[in-house]
Amino acid sequence: MRTLDFEQRCSTVQGPLQAAGPTTTSMQASQPTAPYTPTDANRVKRIAYRASYDPSVVHSILDSGYVCHVAFVDAGLPQLIPMTYWRDGEFLYFHSAVRGRFALVCREAEIAISVTLMDGLVLGHSPINHSMNYRSVVVHGRPEAIDDRLAKAAAMQSFFAKTIPGRWEDLRAVRDDELDALTVFRLGLEQASAKIRNEFPDEEDHMPSEPVWTGTIPLRPMFLAPVSDPRFEIQPLPPYLAGFAGKPDFGSRIEGA
DSSP: OOBOOOOOOOOOOOOOOOOSSOOSSOOOOOOOSSOOOOOTTTOOOTTGGGEEOOHHHHHHHHTTOSEEEEEEEETTEEEEEEEEOEEETTEEEEEEESSSHHHHHHHHSOEEEEEEEEEEEEEOSSGGGOEEEEEEEEEEEOOEEEOOHHHHHHHHHHHHHHHSTTHHHHSOOOOHHHHHTEEEEEEESTTEEEEEEOBOOOOOSSOOSSOOOOEEEEOOOOOOOOOOOTTSOOOOOOGGGTTOOOSTTTTOOOTTO
């Protein structure tokens, strides 16, 4: 099996932001120095050589994405909800309405969260030897609810700092009733695992009689130029949106993937 050469890119992560004054939930988290421990929940079993439990690899993947999928069980039925997320230290953060089945489950049961970044198509000699190159993270555990207003505001500020730096400072202050209408959850990364495919097609025993092109088609996502909302008086484009390209690792895909 032939593996592409690539450079592992890891974002420079700023420390967790703090709300002014005391909070009921500390957002401080120490950076791990050892790999996450594989357990029955997070151990990668199929094609295990593609797995990584290295925190720097897990962080890099999480810090490149925008959408996660949260899996949970409600009334005996499996459910899956896509939503935005952000990482701060050794926690994955997301939010929901303060009431509803999703918020209730997150307070009372374990969930699983996945993030997948597609890096390209893989084309082999046979239909069964086509695949995708990707980076993915799955995290298991029971979330912790953040109910304190100051802590929720600090978490939201962290989200903006990591997603659209400079935007939070331009916005009006979040109101207490808005903070009371949402719940912020955080899930520790102790049971996290990454899985990465960064390869050409698998070698085959049964080659075609006629030559056919094989290889990879790399994918690089990108943001387009901002579009002003015509319903309001158009304002000058702020400097932080001029040339906006997303998170530091958003457009940085594995070389040749």
